[in-house]
Amino acid sequence: MATEADAPVIPLLTPYKMGNFNLSHRVVLAPLTRMRSYNNVPQPHAVLYYSQRTSPGGLLISEATGVSDTAQGLVHTPGIWRKEQVEAWKPIVNAVHAKGGVFFCQIWHVGRVSSPVFQPNGQAPISSTDKPLKQNGIEEAQVTPPRRLRTDEIPHIVNDFRVAARNAIKAGFDGVEIHGAHGYLLEQFIKDKVNDRSDGYGGSLENRCRFALEVVEAVVKEIGAERVGVRLSPFTEHAECGDSDPKALGLYLANALSKYNILYCHMVEPRMKNALEVVECPHSLMPMRKAFNGTFISAGGYDRKDGIDAVAKNRTDLVAYGRLFLANPDLPKRFGQDAPLNKYNRENFYTHDPVIGYTDYPFLE
Numbered sequence: 346m347a348t349e350a351d352a353p354v355i356p357l358l359t360p361y362k363m364g365n366f367n368l369s370h371r372v373v374l375a376p377l378t379r380m381r382s383y384n385n386v387p388q389p390h391a392v393l394y395y396s397q398r399t400s401p402g403g404l405l406i407s408e409a410t411g412v413s414d415t416a417q418g419l420v421h422t423p424g425i426w427r428k429e430q431v432e433a434w435k436p437i438v439n440a441v442h443a444k445g446g447v448f449f450c451q452i453w454h455v456g457r458v459s460s461p462v463f464q465p466n467g468q469a470p471i472s473s474t475d476k477p478l479k480q481n482g483i484e485e486a487q488v489t490p491p492r493r494l495r496t497d498e499i500p501h502i503v504n505d506f507r508v509a510a511r512n513a514i515k516a517g518f519d520g521v522e523i524h525g526a527h528g529y530l531l532e533q534f535i536k537d538k539v540n541d542r543s544d545g546y547g548g549s550l551e552n553r554c555r556f557a558l559e560v561v562e563a564v565v566k567e568i569g570a571e572r573v574g575v576r577l578s579p580f581t582e583h584a585e586c587g588d589s590d591p592k593a594l595g596l597y598l599a600n601a602l603s604k605y606n607i608l609y610c611h612m613v614e615p616r617m618k619n620a621l622e623v624v625e626c627p628h629s630l631m632p633m634r635k636a637f638n639g640t641f642i643s644a645g646g647y648d649r650k651d652g653i654d655a656v657a658k659n660r661t662d663l664v665a666y667g668r669l670f671l672a673n674p675d676l677p678k679r680f681g682q683d684a685p686l687n688k689y690n691r692e693n694f695y696t697h698d699p700v701i702g703y704t705d706y707p708f709l710e
């Protein structure tokens with residue numbers, strides 16, 4: 346008679362030790378903006394949403410969460426710079442911990458992907474540049490021309506990230522993920538098709554990465570390297586943010602991050618043209634995976650088979666799932682049983698209903 350012990354091992358569902366965290370499997374909840382945090386305050390309905398997606402020993406990364414009052418560009422995205430926001434996160438984090446999950450808070454600043462309606466005193470959004478996005482609007486965002494940050498203002502933004510990280514720990518999160526991907530503020534400095542500065546934060550690769558690495562350094566000093574992850578997408582051109590040599594950029598950052606001994610590096614696959622669109626691509630993340638000395642998380646366009654393959658062939662340690670996890674709260678269990686998956690409904694990714702398209706995706710039973 347076949348017993349459980351005879352069942353084939355599924356590499357994606359094997360345990361993994363990530364720093365001090367004992368993960369029971371490698372299926373990670375990718376950061377997913379859901380725009381249901383009214384007036385930038387996380388809401389009680391997020392308790393159910395995140396706890397539905399928690400499994401014992403599973404890693405969850407929160408939706409992108411603003412570091413300051415200049416960081417927003419989309420309506421009803423959460424923040425973590427005010428006390429009220431920190432307090433509102435606490436029950437959500439507690440619910441994830443109660444079910445044995447490990448929870449990281451993704452912290453961001455959108456930079457130029459914003460407009461005066463989201464800014465204090467109706468001021469222009471800030472960026473590395475004063476070049477506007479050519480298309481008026483990506484996804485749900487309305488954008489207006491940014492104001493180039495002065496060199497002397499940059500330390501203040503670094504400090505906002507530091508304080509946000511401290512607040513995340515106060516709220517009970519296990520750590521933070523610094524959002525250095527998808528064309529937001531950090532990438533607006535990192536990538537040469539946007540950064541047109543002539544000060545110490547523009548020009549060479551080293552200069553362009555300076556701001557992001559100053560943020561990493563400040564956050565590491567504040568909460569400890571063992572609680573810090575960074576998300577990068579050297580190959581995407583999301584929000585018109587591209588680079589002329591993404592491989593060199595990815596490698597430079599993987600090596601630079603290794604020096605800080607941060608917990609993880611979370612990279613978006615080169616096949617992602619932007620945050621959501623998959624294209625044919627000859628590149629891989631292998632050079633970056635080899636260069637980075639901590640845990641490596643890959644994301645973008647993964648299904649069950651692809652995730653199993655990537656872990657089996659040691660191309661990554663963990664795989665983050667976005668749309669499939671959004672629509673399947675019990676995704677690790679479904680992968681374990683090779684059960685059918687719910688289809689995601691793109692129409693309510695970013696709507697504000699506290700239930701529909703949010704907490705109403707069915708479980709297996």
Ligand SMILES: Cc1cc2nc3c(=O)[nH]c(=O)nc-3n(C[C@H](O)[C@H](O)[C@H](O)COP(=O)(O)O)c2cc1C
Nearest residue numbers: 375376377378408409620645646647666667668694
């Ligand atoms: C609704 C939605 C919201 C997203 N919000 C974020 C976000 O807040 N931060 C981020 O880094 N990526 C965000 N992404 C990108 C996802 O984390 C992920 O990289 C992307 O969906 C590709 O992975 P997938 O093919 O598994 O969905 C978002 C994607 C979707 C579909």
